[in-house]
Amino acid sequence: MAFTKHVLFVFLTYWLVLQITTSFLEAAPEASLIKSLPGFNGTFPSKHYSGYVTLDTKPAKNLFYYFIESERNPTKDPVVLWLNGGPGCSSFDGFVYEHGPFNFEKGKNEGDLPILHLNPFSWSKVSNIIYLDSPSGVGFSYPKLETGDLQTANDTHAFLLKWFKLYPEFQPNQFYITGESYAGIYIPTLIDAIDKGKEVGVKPGINLKGYMIGNGVCDDYYDGDNAFVPFAHGMGLISESLYKEAYKICRGDFENKDRECQLIIRELYNVTSGLNIYNILEPCYHGNGNSVGAKNMTGLPASFRELGKTNKPLPVRNRMFGRAWPYRAPVRDGLVPTWAQLTDSLKRDRNSVVPCYNDEVATRYLTDKDVRKALHVSPEAEEWIICADPFRYYHNAGSMLPYHKNLTAKGYRTLIYSGDHDMCVPFTGSEAWTASLGLKIVDEWRSWESDSQIAGRQVLPEYKPSESLHFYDSWLQRNKI
Numbered sequence: 001m002a003f004t005k006h007v008l009f010v011f012l013t014y015w016l017v018l019q020i021t022t023s024f025l026e027a028a029p030e031a032s033l034i035k036s037l038p039g040f041n042g043t044f045p046s047k048h049y050s051g052y053v054t055l056d057t058k059p060a061k062n063l064f065y066y067f068i069e070s071e072r073n074p075t076k077d078p079v080v081l082w083l084n085g086g087p088g089c090s091s092f093d094g095f096v097y098e099h100g101p102f103n104f105e106k107g108k109n110e111g112d113l114p115i116l117h118l119n120p121f122s123w124s125k126v127s128n129i130i131y132l133d134s135p136s137g138v139g140f141s142y143p144k145l146e147t148g149d150l151q152t153a154n155d156t157h158a159f160l161l162k163w164f165k166l167y168p169e170f171q172p173n174q175f176y177i178t179g180e181s182y183a184g185i186y187i188p189t190l191i192d193a194i195d196k197g198k199e200v201g202v203k204p205g206i207n208l209k210g211y212m213i214g215n216g217v218c219d220d221y222y223d224g225d226n227a228f229v230p231f232a233h234g235m236g237l238i239s240e241s242l243y244k245e246a247y248k249i250c251r252g253d254f255e256n257k258d259r260e261c262q263l264i265i266r267e268l269y270n271v272t273s274g275l276n277i278y279n280i281l282e283p284c285y286h287g288n289g290n291s292v293g294a295k296n297m298t299g300l301p302a303s304f305r306e307l308g309k310t311n312k313p314l315p316v317r318n319r320m321f322g323r324a325w326p327y328r329a330p331v332r333d334g335l336v337p338t339w340a341q342l343t344d345s346l347k348r349d350r351n352s353v354v355p356c357y358n359d360e361v362a363t364r365y366l367t368d369k370d371v372r373k374a375l376h377v378s379p380e381a382e383e384w385i386i387c388a389d390p391f392r393y394y395h396n397a398g399s400m401l402p403y404h405k406n407l408t409a410k411g412y413r414t415l416i417y418s419g420d421h422d423m424c425v426p427f428t429g430s431e432a433w434t435a436s437l438g439l440k441i442v443d444e445w446r447s448w449e450s451d452s453q454i455a456g457r458q459v460l461p462e463y464k465p466s467e468s469l470h471f472y473d474s475w476l477q478r479n480k481i
Contacts, residue, residue, distance in 0.1 A: 027169040031376075032067075038370045040102065040116035046071045046124060048101070051376045052141075053162045055155060062378065063159045064133040064140035066092075067167070068101055068124040078174040078209070078476055079128045081160070085181025085217070087152075087336055088388040090139030091131040094179075096362040098462050099123040099469070100131070104361045114365045121465035126473040128170060132159065134186070138388045140372075140381045148394030153189035157197060164204045171204050176413075176476065177211045181425060184216020185331065185395065188403035191412065210413025212475065215425040217331050218433050219399040225254035225265055227429025234428065235280065235421075237272050277423045279463065336393045359386050405437055415475050419463075448481050 032051040034044075046069040055061040070077035082099075084091045096104055101124050102116040123129055135152040137144030147155075164171050177187050194208050217223055233243040246254065246268060250261040276282045365371055366384040397403075408414050416434055418427035450467040474481050 028167050032166075034374060034376075037116060037374050038368065039113050039365065042118060045101075045118065046074065052378065053159050053166070055136075055158050055162070057155070059143060059145075061136035061145070061155060062142050062380075063136060063155070064377070064381070065159075065163065066095060066131045066375070068122075068129050070128045071122075071125050074128055075169075076173070077127050078176055079130065079170050080123070080476075081130045081132060081175075081177045082123075083132060083134060083156075083177070083179035083183040083186050085179065085183050085186075086138070086387055087182045087185070087393045088135075088138050088391040089182075090133050090384065090386055091179075092133070092139055092362060092366060092384070093386055095131045096365070099465070099472075104365060106361055107364070111364075113368055113371075114361050119465070121469045123469065123472055125469065127176075127476060128173065130163070132156070134159070135393075137391060139384060140375070140377050142378065142381045144382070144388060144391065146392040146394075149185055149189050149397035152186060153193045153397075156186070156190050157193040160194070160206060161197075161202065161204060164206060168204070171207065173207060174209045175207050176209055178213070180214040180216060182217050182331075184213050184218050184425075185397060185400060187211050187213055187216070188400045188407060189397050191407055192403055195407070195410065195412075208412070210415070211407075212415035212417065212472075215418050215422050215427075215430070216416065217400075217425060218404075218430070219401055220331055221255060221399075222429045222433040222436075223331065223425060224429075227426040227432065228423065229254045229265070229268060230428045231423055231426035232268060232272055235423075237275070237280070237423075238268055242268065242271070272423070275423065279419070280421045280423055282463075331395050333395055333398065336395050362386060401433060401436065408437070408439065417471075443480075 028047070028049055029051070032049040034048040034050055048066070048068050050064070050066040052062045052064055055063065082091055082094050084093045094100065096102075099119070099122055101119055101122045103119045105115040105117060107114055133139030133141040134156050135145075135147045136142065136155065137147075177190060179187055188211075191208065191211055194206055198205065198208070229238075229243070229246060232238045233240075246261075246264045249264050250256045250258070254261070254265060256262075363384070363386065372381075372384075404414065416430055418425070418430045420427050448471075450470040471481060473479075
């Protein structure tokens, strides 16, 4: 009898494990499963899903997502939400050009669909990751409606609550939010909304652990010329004498609105106008087939020019349209000028050019009718463009400094990182505002290594994909960076 009970116990244990495992595999909505993608002939290394979550608003908002299960261990690896900036730029920017599961090779002939190859440095190697087109009207999400920081945070929170109901097997997983540029506004406001929901017992519970932001917008005092001028000086892009003159005239505050200060700041703009503002070491495509960049800037040491090289197996693009907040347009309260609006104003100014503009690969792929069908895109969604146009978006959340102070005090893990050759949202601004929080330093500044090499430069997936994956995974695993 004892033997029979033992065998029965083993059988029941096996059956329960089998049922739990099967439940995990089958809980996700089968209709959202992506079975194949045009341009890709291989096998997906993990399950991919895409579709819509419809919010209970009037009118209804339909937010589009692309979800990739972790290639390592989807039951234990964290779930990460990725948000691109803009505001109003699609998170397919990150999917196509940065850390998505594929590298996109331009079609062999003009007009051909891009060819997809597996990305050996995809962030889905070590995490379950959601790419969300937010707010409504961005990318494949619809309809296009006027919105702002606080409404976007509430809508994204509502999206997550419904998403975790659709994918209940991922509710126990640790959850993180990450993004770049204007996501420096999206993320703290969203974390705040989730945290308030947890306090009043909103269900399902979200196992939120923290957030990471790359070259993120935070506060107009720190993000603007008070970041740009020290960056340009420190990188050797302006002369010592010009810097000292600007410092004296502006009395150390480069956001000073005095006419004399503004004139000297404009002179600094002119001196650095030939650079790719999103990566000063890379050429800048100007839309006419010509490019200018670090190779033509004699002020940069030769060793700096070498730092722009990438180990990505396919070429990187020549600009960061949806990634970084538009240069020299620090976020102020009220209606935010969009990329499209800034582009129009630049075209009207004969002395200006659209900065580093080139996104043919993503646009060609995501506007293809067969791709839309494979991704379960609604016919009601507009044709995909990387940044919504027209788009009315209001910055109404103020400075992010109070948000960061509150969230870190509540114990949420926070990682603020910067590519050190981004002149659009320079690391100098990030250093200044993080220092202003007055947090205790527990680990002094130091370089960090990846693959036995010093790897503290340009930690951005597009240019340094291997180092970026190492950086990302180390932080998620709570290993020392």
